[in-house]
Amino acid sequence: NAGVTQTPKFQVLKTGQSMTLQCAQDMNHNSMYWYRQDPGMGLRLIYYSASEGTTDKGEVPNGYNVSRLNKREFSLRLESAAPSQTSVYFCATKAGISGNTIYFGEGSWLTVV
Amino acid sequence: DQQVKQNSPSLSVQEGRISILNCDYTNSMFDYFLWYKKYPAEGPTFLISISSIKDKNEDGRFTVFLNKSAKHLSLHIVPSQPGDSAVYFCAAKYSGAGSYQLTFGKGTKLSVIP
Numbered sequence: 001n002a003g004v005t006q007t008p009k010f011q012v013l014k015t016g017q018s019m020t021l022q023c024a025q026d027m028n029h030n031s032m033y034w035y036r037q038d039p040g041m042g043l044r045l046i047y048y049s050a051s052e053g054t055t056d057k058g059e060v061p062n063g064y065n066v067s068r069l070n071k072r073e074f075s076l077r078l079e080s081a082a083p084s085q086t087s088v089y090f091c092a093t094k095a096g097i098s099g100n101t102i103y104f105g106e107g108s109w110l111t112v113v
Numbered sequence: 114d115q116q117v118k119q120n121s122p123s124l125s126v127q128e129g130r131i132s133i134l135n136c137d138y139t140n141s142m143f144d145y146f147l148w149y150k151k152y153p154a155e156g157p158t159f160l161i162s163i164s165s166i167k168d169k170n171e172d173g174r175f176t177v178f179l180n181k182s183a184k185h186l187s188l189h190i191v192p193s194q195p196g197d198s199a200v201y202f203c204a205a206k207y208s209g210a211g212s213y214q215l216t217f218g219k220g221t222k223l224s225v226i227p
Binding site: 004031035040041042043044045048050056058090092094100101102103104105106107 | 119122145147149154155156157158159162202204206213214215217218219220
């Protein structure tokens with residue numbers, strides 16, 4: 001039972017490069033999220049998908065795009081990476097509007113040089 | 114505008130004593146509150162939650178207290194153990210429009226000293 005799986009776990013990018021963080025869940029949850037965690041800043045929501053086919057901006061969406069590929073998968077894309085996007089990224093899922101608890105993946109460490 | 118605040122970035126407690134982590138919120142629409150625990154290099158894991166219709170919820174060594182009038186909640190860990198050393202995040206949500214989102218505090222790093 002993997003729960004929420006993120007790939008890659010570690011990545012180093014050069015400024016201006018693009019990359020996609022992948023997230024897959026086997027919890028049959030409707031809602032999926034991408035958060036970033038920075039020192040002293042807590043967990044900040046980048047984008048979320050309330051259900052398959054929908055995506056919405058969170059608190060810090062600039063510089064990112066997302067795709068809810070199907071119910072299981074939610075990807076986060078950096079089109080032109082910047083050093084300010086160096087962070088730890090967490091994918092998460094929730095059952096949906098009726099669910100209260102978010103379940104997180106193990107994180108993806110991204111460094112932009 | 115920070116809606117969920119954890120004003121203590123860190124806390125040190127002796128093993129066996131009580132750890133009290135505090136959280137304040139400003140949005141009176143919040144009606145469900147959660148605590149997450151995070152070890153280094155791992156994702157946050159759900160610890161305990163409380164609905165606004167209650168003022169206390171207990172799960173083993175962990176108890177969360179909610180004071181709605183003060184817009185304050187606290188997490189008590191008794192007795193504290195070295196394995197409890199982690200960053201603890203408080204989170205809040207509300208029912209209705211936008212209820213898909215959790216709003217997190219910045220976290221409190223708990224160190225339990227053997």
